[in-house]
Amino acid sequence: MRLxxxxxxxxxxxxxxxxxxxxxxxxxxxxxxxSFYTDESVGRLVLSGLPADxxxxxxxxxxxVSRHGQSLVAALVQQGRRPYVxxxxxxxxxxxxxxxxxxxxxxxxxxxxxxxxTRLPHRAHAVKIDRLHGGLIVDDLPFFPFGFYCYxxxxxxxxxxxxxxxxxxxxxxxxxxxxxxxERRAYMDRAAELGLKVHYQLxxxxxxGGVGGSxxxxxxxxxxxxRAEVRAFRDHPALLAWYISDEPTGHGSTPAELERVxxxxxxxxxxxxxxxxxxxxxKAANFASAMDLAMTDxxxxxxxxxxxxxxAVRTAADDVSPAIPVWIVxxxxxxxxxxxxxxxxxxxxxxxxxxILEEATGVQYFIRHGLSGFPKSPVTWSxxxxxxxxxxxxxxxxxxxxxxxxxxxxxxxxxxxxxxxxGEIVVVxxxxxxxxxxxxxxxxxxxxxxxxxxxxxxxxxxxxxxxxSFGPVGMLFRPLRMVGGMLRADVENARSSRIGESIGPYGVxxxxxxxxxxxxxxxxxEPRNLIIDPSFEWDVTASVPAALYAGVGAGRGATYFVDGxxxxxxRRSVRLHTPRAMEGVALSPFAPAVLPGRSxxxxxxxxxxxxxxxxxxxxSSSFAEDVANSAAFVLDDRWTRYDHSGVIDSGxxxxxLSVALSSPGTAWIDLLQxxxxxxxxxxxxxxxxxxxxxxxxxxxDAELRYEVDGxxxxxxxxxxxxxxxxxxxxxxxxxxxxxxxVISRADLQLHDHAGVGRFVDLDFPYSDRYPAGGPxxxxxxxxxxxxxxxxxxQGFEGVDLEAVIDLGSAINVESVSARFLQNQGSxxxxxxxxxxxxxxxxxxxxxLGRAAHAVDERQGGAVIEELVVRGxxxxxxxxxxxxxxxxxxxxxxxxxxxxxxxxxxxxxVNPADGA
Numbered sequence: 001m002r003l004x005x006x007x008x009x010x011x012x013x014x015x016x017x018x019x020x021x022x023x024x025x026x027x028x029x030x031x032x033x034x035s036f037y038t039d040e041s042v043g044r045l046v047l048s049g050l051p052a053d054x055x056x057x058x059x060x061x062x063x064x065v066s067r068h069g070q071s072l073v074a075a076l077v078q079q080g081r082r083p084y085v086x087x088x089x090x091x092x093x094x095x096x097x098x099x100x101x102x103x104x105x106x107x108x109x110x111x112x113x114x115x116x117x118t119r120l121p122h123r124a125h126a127v128k129i130d131r132l133h134g135g136l137i138v139d140d141l142p143f144f145p146f147g148f149y150c151y152x153x154x155x156x157x158x159x160x161x162x163x164x165x166x167x168x169x170x171x172x173x174x175x176x177x178x179x180x181x182x183e184r185r186a187y188m189d190r191a192a193e194l195g196l197k198v199h200y201q202l203x204x205x206x207x208x209g210g211v212g213g214s215x216x217x218x219x220x221x222x223x224x225x226x227r228a229e230v231r232a233f234r235d236h237p238a239l240l241a242w243y244i245s246d247e248p249t250g251h252g253s254t255p256a257e258l259e260r261v262x263x264x265x266x267x268x269x270x271x272x273x274x275x276x277x278x279x280x281x282x283k284a285a286n287f288a289s290a291m292d293l294a295m296t297d298x299x300x301x302x303x304x305x306x307x308x309x310x311x312a313v314r315t316a317a318d319d320v321s322p323a324i325p326v327w328i329v330x331x332x333x334x335x336x337x338x339x340x341x342x343x344x345x346x347x348x349x350x351x352x353x354x355x356i357l358e359e360a361t362g363v364q365y366f367i368r369h370g371l372s373g374f375p376k377s378p379v380t381w382s383x384x385x386x387x388x389x390x391x392x393x394x395x396x397x398x399x400x401x402x403x404x405x406x407x408x409x410x411x412x413x414x415x416x417x418x419x420x421x422x423g424e425i426v427v428v429x430x431x432x433x434x435x436x437x438x439x440x441x442x443x444x445x446x447x448x449x450x451x452x453x454x455x456x457x458x459x460x461x462x463x464x465x466x467x468x469s470f471g472p473v474g475m476l477f478r479p480l481r482m483v484g485g486m487l488r489a490d491v492e493n494a495r496s497s498r499i500g501e502s503i504g505p506y507g508v509x510x511x512x513x514x515x516x517x518x519x520x521x522x523x524x525x526e527p528r529n530l531i532i533d534p535s536f537e538w539d540v541t542a543s544v545p546a547a548l549y550a551g552v553g554a555g556r557g558a559t560y561f562v563d564g565x566x567x568x569x570x571r572r573s574v575r576l577h578t579p580r581a582m583e584g585v586a587l588s589p590f591a592p593a594v595l596p597g598r599s600x601x602x603x604x605x606x607x608x609x610x611x612x613x614x615x616x617x618x619x620s621s622s623f624a625e626d627v628a629n630s631a632a633f634v635l636d637d638r639w640t641r642y643d644h645s646g647v648i649d650s651g652x653x654x655x656x657l658s659v660a661l662s663s664p665g666t667a668w669i670d671l672l673q674x675x676x677x678x679x680x681x682x683x684x685x686x687x688x689x690x691x692x693x694x695x696x697x698x699x700x701d702a703e704l705r706y707e708v709d710g711x712x713x714x715x716x717x718x719x720x721x722x723x724x725x726x727x728x729x730x731x732x733x734x735x736x737x738x739x740x741x742v743i744s745r746a747d748l749q750l751h752d753h754a755g756v757g758r759f760v761d762l763d764f765p766y767s768d769r770y771p772a773g774g775p776x777x778x779x780x781x782x783x784x785x786x787x788x789x790x791x792x793x794q795g796f797e798g799v800d801l802e803a804v805i806d807l808g809s810a811i812n813v814e815s816v817s818a819r820f821l822q823n824q825g826s827x828x829x830x831x832x833x834x835x836x837x838x839x840x841x842x843x844x845x846x847x848l849g850r851a852a853h854a855v856d857e858r859q860g861g862a863v864i865e866e867l868v869v870r871g872x873x874x875x876x877x878x879x880x881x882x883x884x885x886x887x888x889x890x891x892x893x894x895x896x897x898x899x900x901x902x903x904x905x906x907x908x909v910n911p912a913d914g915a
Contacts, residue, residue, distance in 0.1 A: 030101050030113035031323045034137070035129040035273060035292060037089055038122045045101050045115055046131050046322050047083045059106045067092070067099045077103065080401045081133050082322055094119050118270075124611065125237045126271040129292060134325035134361035135399035136273075138197070138240070139609060141565045142399040144361060145169045145197065145240060145327070146388045148368035151211070154187040158370050160557030160579075163194045166388035166543055171199035171243060171364060173211035176229050188238045193579040194557045195666060197240035199275070199364065202265070205229055207245025207258045207276065207290075226261065227268050234269035241272055241293065247279040248287065258290035277329060281316035284324075294320050297329035297366060298351075301343040306350045306506065307432035310415070313358040327362030328355030332384060333374045342375045345383035346506035352387045353430050353508050356398065357417040363391070389542040389561075390456065390510065396564040396571075397421040410440045414503065418443065422571070423516030426455075427499070431507040439503040441511075442466075448497040448515055455510040456542045463513060464498045512539075518571055525569075526603075527698050529673040530592030530655075535570035536562050536670070545574050547590040551658065555583020558661075566668045568605040568639045573670035576661040578614065586619075586660040589672060594622060594648045594655045595790050598678045599736075599744030602657055603643035605671045608635035614665030618644040621656035625649070635667050645677065645743050653787070679704060679734040681748035682773075683781060685757025686725065691750050691781060693724045695734045702736040702743055715740050728752045729912050748782060754813075755805050755879070755909035756781045763802035770795030772905065779805065784905035786862035788821055788828060798899030801831065801883040804842070805907060810877045813838055814910055816848065817868040818881060821903040822855060824893065828901040830855055831883035834867035838876035845880050857890060881907060 033044025045065060061077035065087040073087040085101065092099075096116050103111045120126075128137040136143040147169025150158060154172050162170070170191065174184060191198050201210070205226040208214025233239055242265050245258055262274050273292035278284045281296040298312040309328065316326045330351045334342030343351065352363055365384055367374045375381050391398065400421035407418040413433040419426050425446065431437050449465040503509055525534055532538075532547040540546045543561045550560060555578075563575040578584035594600060602618050612635075619630035623646030631644040648655070657674055661667050680696045697704050705717040708726055713735035720734065729752040735745045760778050772794040773780070784792035801818075816836045822829050833852040837845035849869035867883075885902045889895040 024109070026109060026111045028101070028103055028111035028113035030115040031131055032115050032117050033084060033130065033132055036118040036120050036270065038120055038126065041089060042086050043089045043117060044084045044086050044132060045099070047077065047085065047101070047103065047113065048322065049111070050083050050103070050105070061103055061105045063101055063103045065099055065101050067097060072099065079403055081404060084132055089119065092117055092119055094121065120270060123271050125235065125239065127240055127273060129273055129325060131322045131325070132401045133399045134322065134359060142395055144391055144395045144399060145199070146363045146391050147171065147199070148332070148365040149173065150368050153183055155370055159187065159191050159194050159196050161370055162368065163196045163557055164559055165385035166392055166561070168392070169197045169199055169240060169364065171201060174201055176202060176204040176225065178225070178228065181232060188233060188236050192236065192238040193664070195559065195577040196238065198238045199241050199243050200233060200239055201243045202226065202229060203243065203246055206261045207248055207253045209246030209248060209251050209253070223264055226264055230265055230268040234272065239272055242269070242274045244274055245276045247277060249278070249280050249283050255287050255290055258287055262290040278316065281312045282319070284316045285319040288320055288324060291324060293327060293362070294324050295327040295329055295364065299331040299339065301331055301334060301339065301347055302341050303338070305432065306347045307354060307415070309351045310354045310358050313355045313360050317359050321359065325361050326359065327364060328352070328360040329364050329366050330355065332365040332380065333367055335376065342377065343380060345377070345380045348380055349383040349387050349508055350430055350432065350506045353428060354415060356391070357415055357428060357430065361399065386542070389544070393542040393562060393564065394426060397424065397426045405443055405445045407441060407443050411437050413437060414439055416441055423514065423518060425513045425515055427511040427513070429503060429509045431503045431505065434505045436502055436504055439501055439509065441499045442496045444496040446497045446515065447495050448513060452499060452511040452513045453539065455512050455539055458540050461499060461501055461511070465495050466498045467495055525671070526673050526675045528675040531672050531674050532590045534672050536572050536574050537570045545587070549588040551586035551588060553583060553586065555580060558583055558585045560585045560587060563668060568670040573668040575666065575668050577666045578661040578664050581663050584661040586658040588656070588658045589674070591654040591656060592674055593653060593789055595787050596648050596650045596652055598676055598746070599645060599647050600655065601643050601645040601675055601677045603641060603673050604659055604669050605639050605641050606635055606667055606669045607639045608637055609666040610637040612665040614661050614667055615663040616642060616667060617660050617662045618642060619658045620644065620646060622648050622652045632662065677736065677744045678746040679736060679744065681732055681734055681746055683748065683750055691726045693726055693732050695720045697736055699736055702738045704734065704736055706732065706734040708732050713742070713745065726750065750781045751783060751906070751908065751911060752781060753908040753911040754811055755779045755807060755907060758808060759806045760907065761804045761806070764796060764799040767795045767797050770903070778803065778904065778907045782906070783819060784821070786864060788823055788826060788862070788903055793821055793903040793905050796885065796902045798887055800885050801881070801902050801904055803881050803907065805879040805909065807877050807879065807909065810840060810875050812873045813848070813876045813879065814873050815868060815870040816879055816881065817866050817908045817911065818883065819864060819866045819905050820883070822859065822863040822865065823861070824857065825860060827889055827895050827898060828903050829857055829886040830863070830865050831885050831902055833884055834869065835882045836869040837880045838874055839878040839880070840876060842878040848874065857886070858892070879909060
């Protein structure tokens with residue numbers, strides 16, 4: 001949170017408040033920052049009634065919070081989404097405590113408020129309201145409820161069908177008859193398995209309304225019935241809230257009646273909020289003492305425009321927020337009664353987002369009866385799912401406690417809102433017209449130019465920095481309820497950020513502006529990581545990770561959504577939820593190219609939901625048989641790194657990888673990496689003609705040891721500390737060890753010959769795609785494998801190989817050879833023939849000989865052929881080689897007419913015996 005200005009010294013703050021004791025005191029509204037506190041060390045008071053113009057202009061407000069005349073804290077008022085002041089909770093007892101807050105601003109007029117703070121013992125599955133942003137706190141995380149009403153008995157597969165669409169809430173109309181409690185427990189248990197929350201309806205024994213109405217009270221039995229129903233489910237992990245009355249003004253329930261119900265529920269269960277829905281939102285304030293959350297259910301289609309839902313949400317929010325947050329119940333039905341048709345997909349999405357723009361912090365559609373009962377159109381319901389996934393992806397932003405930026409549209413038919421969170425600003429624009437409109441947005445608080453991501457459309461738009469003037473239109477659409485704006489004396493010299501493009505009929509557009517660097521979690525990716533989007537930051541589709549396959553297996557209802565509320569690296573992780581053992585989704589990342597025989601490590605950071613210990617399984621089908629295909633780990637609620645290593649089997653070119661939550665529970669995974677952890681062995685040549693061997697590894701938690709005589713590396717082998725000079729042909733082996741265990745190996749065969757380290761002048765350049773380490777690659781003494789991607793083959797496309805080797809001085813030359821590769825499936829062929837000539841001065845060359853091969857050009861797979869030219873001893877300093885290439889793919893080949901490749905890995909002059 002940003003402060004209104006600079007931090008005010010505590011002693012001066014106390015003095016200022018004391019000096020204002022005798023001044024007239026104005027009333028101020030304050031409410032506890034959370035509906036109750038448990039383990040928190042710091043509480044908040046959310047303040048209402050401070051002058052908005054003073055907040056906009058940056059005035060400094062000081063506050064003192066006290067209890068029974070004893071000061072708890074003196075601090076500055078902080079400007080987040082709403083003004084608030086923090087105070088320590090340690091001195092407050094369990095139960096309710098009344099605290100006072102005295103606030104003094106630049107105007108010197110003191111303001112006074114009091115509020116009740118509730119502290120309760122910790123209890124699993126408690127649900128709190130955070131009144132600073134209006135959302136819920138579930139399992140210590142911000143939670144934006146997004147779901148639907150449904151009928152009872154609940155359709156057997158409804159929960160699993162909808163949880164995978166992004167919905168996190170269901171609310172069945174049900175009879176609270178004790179005789180059918182087992183039916184309710186069954187759907188509650190299934191919802192808990194799926195990680196789905198239930199807005200539990202008590203209408204039959206509470207305030208009534210809705211489908212089925214209320215039960216008749218016989219000699220006070222209803223309250224006993226109500227308490228028994230609450231006791232039966234108050235500790236259930238699926239429970240989110242108690243729903244006590246549906247449209248009370250429509251069926252005659254009074255505030256006093258519902259207050260009695262409310263207190264009965266809260267006495268029996270103080271850990272979950274109580275809700276009421278209103279068809280007339282202007283009456284919500286009358287029932288403020290009977291609820292913790294208010295819902296409003298405007299159903300305008302087709303009798304009114306979709307935009308009319310704004311007034312309903314705004315009316316309720318203005319009357320009861322922030323003490324009581326507001327949810328919207330969008331219309332998802334139609335075709336009878338007063339509604340001759342149901343909303344279109346676009347209308348449904350518009351109504352939902354308009355409610356959120358007006359600060360609705362929960363969505364519960366009326367109604368879902370699958371698969372095609374309500375709504376009838378699967379297209380309409382897909383729009384509900386689309387919005388659910390968008391809201392889930394944006395939950396950290398929509399429920400951010402940071403001040404909301406000002407944003408305006410020059411077209412009055414386009415409604416807009418903006419949120420900011422951890423260096424990102426998200427802007428939502430809604431076209432309330434059923435015609436295309438030109439969309440022009442301005443953010444007067446922001447001086448930013450660059451690009452904005454258009455979320456879930458895989459594109460971006462330019463953001464221009466333009467001179468800003470409020471003018472008549474700007475003043476009309478400036479959101480006065482938002483604070484922290486730019487209005488000041490020199491506003492005519494200010495500039496604003498502007499986005500401009502068209503928007504379709506009833507269109508919704510979501511933009512993201514990165515105005516500050518994103519968090520990295522204090523960790524970089526490994527230098528050889530091969531996983532695309534390892535931190536799941538690629539926002540192609542809302543809430544769904546992009547660069548992977550998902551194997552759903554035999555189970556139903558397992559989910560794998562991107563979650564911005566928790567991250568180890570970057571801004572997001574993936575939340576895995578497995579309902580039953582072995583029914584988790586196996587995520588298989590985009591398969592990276594690998595080299596057989598080299599060691600790789602699959603690693604991931606993971607943590608479980610508090611109190612759970614599910615099993616995470618890492619698998620690779622690409623490792624050789626001497627390594628298990630998978631490794632299993634039991635998680636706890638701390639971010640921990642888990643890994644599985646092995647050697648790539650022969651014949652494997654792309655790795656098959658997967659990660660799954662194999663036992664029931666919830667876990668988050670992040671920074672998924674697959675890296676070649678083999679030590680890197682390279683060699684240069686010294687002026688004395690030696691190989692200078694360099695061994696390297698980025699793995700910091702293992703010892704690097706080596707051998708130079710070809711023997712296997714063990715714990716007794718020398719520890720590598722720096723470059724090693726070697727003479728002649730030899731085999732260097734290196735290994736990484738953790739204790740006595742070898743986690744990866746590498747070896748390099750060095751082939752000594754007279755041309756090692758000598759300069760090679762190429763007539764035709766090699767391809768940048770296959771450089772093999774650069775100009776010295778053809779005389780470095782290192783030979784390639786059968787995999788042309790191993791980094792040791794130099795590629796030439798559509799040309800011959802022609803080169804001159806400068807040996808530095810004249811020597812007797814007896815033989816010259818070159819190693820070539822054929823892999824016709826990758827358009828690589830052996831040359832037609834190989835010619836060698838020699839020279840003393842580098843200008844006149846005499847032929848030494850010519851070599852050819854007998855390999856069929858149609859032969860598949862990888863073929864390595866060394867062509868050798870031998871002749872009588874001849875004194876020479878310069879050696880010219882020429883390999884005539886195929887140049888074009890043959891007519892029989894699938895790439896007929898395309899450029900063919902020559903791949904060569906070493907030009908050897910007088911190789912030593914055994915080299």
